[in-house]
Amino acid sequence: DQQVKQNSPSLSVQEGRISILNCDYTNSMFDYFLWYKKYPAEGPTFLISISSIKDKNEDGRFTVFLNKSAKHLSLHIVPSQPGDSAVYFCAASYTGNQFYFGTGTSLTVIP
């Protein structure tokens, strides 16, 4: 049973516009959420995270929003760049040492 879901397998966005990637979860015990970016033939790399005590965290062009009541988080990338084209995974944890990943969203930024 998938506890973390990314319902959009793919997303295409024009360069310079905003990319919004969504993630839903079912386990209310999750207290830490992360986003990873993955290029082909490479391992995932950590992008940004958020604790459940916050509802927003920013790092440069990347912002993660957390809506605990809806069990929903989103990653905003503004402005989108062609180098952002990759697969994005969201992940969640309630122990700090075991993580549950979504199925990923493939983002294509069109120049």
Place this chain on the structure above:
Amino acid sequence: DAGITQSPRHKVTETGTPVTLRCHQTENHRYMYWYRQDPGHGLRLIHYSYGVKDTDKGEVSDGYSVSRSKTEDFLLTLESATSSQTSVYFCAISEKYEQYFGPGTRLTVT
């Protein structure tokens, strides 16, 4: 980049043969993980370790065993490989929360 290496990077093996994948870290992180990545499933945890000789099962542990005799090495063993274990395997390390992943091992079981 975190110092994580995986070996081999690619392997083709036959059904029924044993296979061992190695993960090596130079960061002295406490936690080490093995995941598999499959289309439509994302990353799924196989086993993880929270210290030397301390391991626990993940959500897809059947058919896999692990060992950690040194802080820096975490081995994943397929005792008798099956075609359903064809996948890309990633090792990861962490101290707390943020994980750092290795480059992956592509395993094909024919």
